[in-house]
Amino acid sequence: MRARPLDDLEAAALARLAELDTGDGVPLTRLAKQLDQRVSVLMRTFTMLSDARLGGVAGPGFVRIAEDEGRWRAWATPAGRAFLAHP
Numbered sequence: 001m002r003a004r005p006l007d008d009l010e011a012a013a014l015a016r017l018a019e020l021d022t023g024d025g026v027p028l029t030r031l032a033k034q035l036d037q038r039v040s041v042l043m044r045t046f047t048m049l050s051d052a053r054l055g056g057v058a059g060p061g062f063v064r065i066a067e068d069e070g071r072w073r074a075w076a077t078p079a080g081r082a083f084l085a086h087p
Contacts, residue, residue: 001069003005004060005042006049009035009037009041009045010042010045010048010049012035012043012087013035013037013045013046013049014062014063014076014080014083015033015084016031016034016035016043016051017046017063017074017076018076018080018081018084019079020034021074021075021076023075024073025064025066025068025073025074025075026073026074026075027071027072027073028042028043028046028065028071028074029071029073031057031074039072042074043065043072045062046065047059047065048065049062050062051064052063052064060079060083061077061079061080062076062077062079062083063076063080064077064079065074077084078080079085
């Protein structure tokens, strides 16, 4: 099944995350500053792009987010990188 088209914020956030993520994840505070967004907005955006089940429907699994030593970090998954390579 093909993932739905991403909106402008989702596309920009995923692209920037993939660019910055070298395997250790990227702090959401860093991404928020670079994208001129609030951390809470990125948290919602990345939750929609993760594999979380919302309304009984699983997301595309493009992003993984987790708390790491008190800081929220995001990682671009192989599925997210593949999506960016072949939108």
